Amino acid sequence: MTTHMTGTRKEWLAARLELLKAEKEHTRRGDELARRRQELPxxxxxxxxxxxxxxxxxxxxxxxxxxxxxxxxxxxxxxxxxxxxxxxxxxxxxxxxxxxxxxxxxxxxxxxxxxxxxxxxxxxxxxxxxxxxxxxxxxxxxxxxxxSFTEQQQREGGIEYNYLREPPASTIPFRMGKEAGNESPPVQNAIMTGTDVATYLRxxxxxxxxxxxxxxxxxxxxxxxxxxxxxxxxxxxxDRAPKGRNESGMWWRRHDEYNKG
Structure with a gap:
């Protein structure tokens, strides 16, 4: 038995129409953001x-x-x-x-x-x-x-990414090794690219x-x-599926790596 809220088709349609208003506003907002991107110098x-x-x-x-x-x-x-x-x-x-x-x-x-x-x-x-x-x-x-950044930038806090200055690598909460037990995406991505986390994140x-x-x-x-x-x-x-992103840690793989042992 599902624990999710259930309802009649009529109740679903009423809720869906309310959501549609928000979706249309989101679309209009997206159009406005696209216009502002195009107006950048x-x-x-x-x-x-x-x-x-x-x-x-x-x-x-x-x-x-x-x-x-x-x-x-x-x-x-x-x-x-x-x-x-x-x-x-x-x-x-x-x-x-x-x-x-x-x-x-x-x-x-x-x-x-x-x-x-x-x-x-x-x-x-x-x-x-x-x-x-x-x-x-x-x-x-x-x-x-x-x-792309240098090891010195990473070590000394000289990385400016996504318009923000990052702290030194030693303060980043990811272990700098190939610990398979750490499921954080940076560690898993590093393992899958054959590098350590520090090298991967440069x-x-x-x-x-x-x-x-x-x-x-x-x-x-x-x-x-x-x-x-x-x-x-x-x-x-x-984002449109019944359970959304429904993720904990890094679940995706390269498309030729699924179903491998």
């Missing part, structure tokens, strides 16, 4: 960032591939990782489906990571992904967009938007942490 990018891609060395303008808009997913895959971040991987699982639609609407979607291109290509083949993925290895791009997730006008690239938007929630497709479905 553009920041000219003058640094000559270089990337390695499947087609060879490329500038940031080259990454647009003929489009005027570029959306970059800052995928956590550091040079010391043996595989991509499992959490970023669940987000990226959705990219194949809509990247082609964006590309045909003047928007290029590309993931960028610090790992060497060969590592990215191998992992991309493993995951069965086809969206563009560029390596920023040995460049400043990730650091300049606040998604990379961070995010997304940035750019526009190309008259040969000049401008940054228009960046978001991090929970700002990526809307890009995580499975959570949009879970």
């Amino acid at each position: 553009w920041v000219r990018i003058d640094k000559d960032y270089r990337f390695e891609t499947d087609a060879g060395s490329a500038s940031l303008a080259n990454i647009f591939q003929g489009r005027s808009q570029l959306l970059v997913y800052h995928f956590m895959f550091g040079p010391d990782y043996t595989a991509g971040c499992p959490t970023c991987s669940t987000i990226a699982d959705g990219f194949n489906g809509f990247a082609i639609h964006l590309a045909n609407h003047d928007v290029m979607l590309c993931a960028i990571s610090r790992a060497p291109l060969a590592k990215l290509q191998a992992y991309k083949r493993r995951m069965g992904w086809t969206f563009p993925w560029a390596s920023s290895f040995d460049g400043d791009f990730n650091a300049d967009f606040n998604v 990379e961070r997730p995010g997304m940035s938007a750019f526009v190309l006008e008259d040969g000049v690239v401008y940054q228009t938007y960046s978001t991090y942490a929970r700002g990526l929630d809307g890009l995580w497709g499975m959570y949009q479905w879970l």
Whole structure:
């Protein structure tokens, strides 16, 4: 017997109509936030960032591939990782489906990571992904967009992520080892990327938007942490499921790792 409140169809419909009012207000609020994102001032990018891609060395303008808009997913895959971040991987699982639609609407979607291109290509083949993925290895791009940090920054409290300054790593409440008994997502993600937690957390997730006008690239938007929630497709479905997210600790895996012993 369920412990959840039950009712008649009439009672459900009355409650649903009340909820619909709130949902419509939420939608209108979302439209307003989207408009405000688009009204942000553009920041000219003058640094000559270089990337390695499947087609060879490329500038940031080259990454647009003929489009005027570029959306970059800052995928956590550091040079010391043996595989991509499992959490970023669940987000990226959705990219194949809509990247082609964006590309045909003047928007290029590309993931960028610090790992060497060969590592990215191998992992991309493993995951069965086809969206563009560029390596920023040995460049400043990730650091300049606040998604990669040095060991010294981490140790001394010099990390500024999601527009906030973090305390030194020694005060972060995650054990800095591969303790399988610790189910916190940072530890589990570190284990699954073949690193310790400190190394894993020197990379961070995010997304940035750019526009190309008259040969000049401008940054228009960046978001991090929970700002990526809307890009995580499975959570949009879970938020509409009867039990919601219904989670305790890290339950997700890479899509080829479920049902493994």
